[in-house]
Amino acid sequence: MTAANAWRRALRRPWVARIAVVVLLLALWEVAARWWVDPIFLSPPSRVFASLPAVFDTRGVPAALRVTFWELAVAFALSVVIGLAIGLAVGLKPFARKSFMPIILLLYGTPQVTILPLFILYFGIGPASKIAFGVSHGFFPIVMTIVAGVQNIKPILLTSARAMGASRWQTLRYVVFPHMIPSFFAGMRLAMTGVLLGVLLAELYVSTAGIGYFTTLFTQNFDPTRLLGLISVLAAMAIVLNEIVRRAEVHFGRWHTD
Amino acid sequence: MTPSRKERQGRLASRAVQATFLIVLIVLWYLATTRWRVSPLLLPNPVTVLHNFWDILRTGEFIGDLRVTLTELAAAFAIAATSGVTVGYLISRSQYRIRVFEPLFAGIYSIPIILFLPLYVLFFGLGPASKIALGATISFFPITLNTIAGFGYVDKTFVVAARSMGASDYQLFRHVLMPAALPIILSGMRIGFTVALLSIIGSETIASLAGLGHRIVHLAEAMEMAPMFAYIVFVVAIAAILNMLVSALEARGRRP
Numbered sequence: 001m002t003a004a005n006a007w008r009r010a011l012r013r014p015w016v017a018r019i020a021v022v023v024l025l026l027a028l029w030e031v032a033a034r035w036w037v038d039p040i041f042l043s044p045p046s047r048v049f050a051s052l053p054a055v056f057d058t059r060g061v062p063a064a065l066r067v068t069f070w071e072l073a074v075a076f077a078l079s080v081v082i083g084l085a086i087g088l089a090v091g092l093k094p095f096a097r098k099s100f101m102p103i104i105l106l107l108y109g110t111p112q113v114t115i116l117p118l119f120i121l122y123f124g125i126g127p128a129s130k131i132a133f134g135v136s137h138g139f140f141p142i143v144m145t146i147v148a149g150v151q152n153i154k155p156i157l158l159t160s161a162r163a164m165g166a167s168r169w170q171t172l173r174y175v176v177f178p179h180m181i182p183s184f185f186a187g188m189r190l191a192m193t194g195v196l197l198g199v200l201l202a203e204l205y206v207s208t209a210g211i212g213y214f215t216t217l218f219t220q221n222f223d224p225t226r227l228l229g230l231i232s233v234l235a236a237m238a239i240v241l242n243e244i245v246r247r248a249e250v251h252f253g254r255w256h257t258d
Numbered sequence: 259m260t261p262s263r264k265e266r267q268g269r270l271a272s273r274a275v276q277a278t279f280l281i282v283l284i285v286l287w288y289l290a291t292t293r294w295r296v297s298p299l300l301l302p303n304p305v306t307v308l309h310n311f312w313d314i315l316r317t318g319e320f321i322g323d324l325r326v327t328l329t330e331l332a333a334a335f336a337i338a339a340t341s342g343v344t345v346g347y348l349i350s351r352s353q354y355r356i357r358v359f360e361p362l363f364a365g366i367y368s369i370p371i372i373l374f375l376p377l378y379v380l381f382f383g384l385g386p387a388s389k390i391a392l393g394a395t396i397s398f399f400p401i402t403l404n405t406i407a408g409f410g411y412v413d414k415t416f417v418v419a420a421r422s423m424g425a426s427d428y429q430l431f432r433h434v435l436m437p438a439a440l441p442i443i444l445s446g447m448r449i450g451f452t453v454a455l456l457s458i459i460g461s462e463t464i465a466s467l468a469g470l471g472h473r474i475v476h477l478a479e480a481m482e483m484a485p486m487f488a489y490i491v492f493v494v495a496i497a498a499i500l501n502m503l504v505s506a507l508e509a510r511g512r513r514p
Binding site for chain 1: 269272276362374375379463470474478490497498
C-alpha cells in the first residue's frame, strides 16, 4: 500500500516518469528482440550493452572513432572560423548584407547532399572530404546568426560609440563583439548539429578509416549486436558534443537580457 | 508606401552585385574548363552540362528516378504527419505529459538520426522501404514537437472564455484550439518536409537501388561528370520547387 503510494508520488515528478518511459521502451525492445524478431536483424539491449567491450576490441574501431572525432572537431573549428569571417564581412556593411544575403540563403536552402559525390571526387575518400562536407553544413548557420546578431545591435549604441570617438576597431571590440556573443553561441549550436550531420553522412557514404567503414562491415555481416553498439557509442558522442555547445550557449547568453 | 528614390537605387545596386557575382562565377567556370585546362573529370564544361540538362529534360529519362524519390517522400511525409500530429495532440492534452515527453523527444531530435541508416537498411532492405522509414522517423520529431508547442501552449484565457460561453468539446477544438495551433503545426510540417527530403536523397546516395540520389552516385562512379552535374542541377531545382510549394501552402494555411 505505502509502496504503491510511494510509486505514485514518485511518478508525479516528470523526470521520474521520463526515466520510466525509457526503461519501458528498453524492456519492450528486449522482449521483442529475444522472442519475436529474427536475431540476425535485431539484438536485445542487454546483449548490445554487454558487447560494448567487444566493439572496442574489434581491430581498428578505436582508431576509427578517434578519426571520426577529429573530423568532427576540425570541421567544427573550420566552420566557426569561416562562418565568423564571412558573417562579419557580409553583416557589418548594410550594402553587402543586402547584396550577398540572398545568395547565401539560396545556397543554404539547396540540399547539399546532392553534391556529396563531388566532395569525394575533389577531396578524396579520406578524412579531408568528411571535413569539407561537414564544414559545408556547419558554416551556414554561423553566417546566418552572425549577420542577424550584428543587425540587431541598436543603432544608438553604434552612434554613441562613434560620438565618443571610438575607432573602428574599438567599436568592434566594445560594441559589436559583446552584442554578437549570444547569437554567435546559438549559431555554434546549430553548426554543431550541421557538422555532425555532414561528417556522418560523408562517413556513411564512403570511408576507409572512419566509422563508416565499420557500420558497413557490421551491416554486411548481419551483426546487429556490434552495429548497435557502435551506433550507441556515436550517438553518445553526438549527445555530449551537442550538450557542450548548448551549455556554452546558456552560459554565455545569460548576461544579455533585453 | 512606395520606396524612396534612394532606396530604389540601393536595391538596384545590390541586384547588380548579385548578377555580377553569378556571371563572374559562370565565366570563371567556363574559363577554367577551356583556357586553364582543368580536367573534365573534375569540372565539366558548363556548356556541355547545359546540353546534358536539356537532354535529360527532353528525353524524360529522369521520370523513373523522380517517381521513386517522390513516392518515398510522399509516403514518409504522410506517415510522419499523421503520427506526429496524433502523438503531439495526445501529449499536449496534459501539462504533466508535456513535461514528461517533450524533453525526451527534443533530446532524441538532437541526435543525428542519419546514424541509424545502417540499421534501417538491415531491417528494411536496400529498396524504398528503408528510405520511407528513415524519412518518416526524421520528420516525425519536428512535427510532433511543433504540435505539442501548438496545442500545449494555447492561452488559457481563450479556453476558459469559450467554456464559459458553453462551447462543447468539438466546438472548443474547432474554434479555439485548432486556429491557435495551426500556424505552429504547419511550420513544423514544413521543417519535417524539408528534413524528410534531405534524408531521403541522402539515404539514396548512401545505399539504394533507384531514385535521384542513386542516379547521381551512379553517374559519379561511372565518372560521367557532365550528366552528373546536369542531374545535380535538376535535383537542386526540384528541391527548390518543392520547398517553394510547401512554403506557399504554409503561408496559405496560416491565413485565417
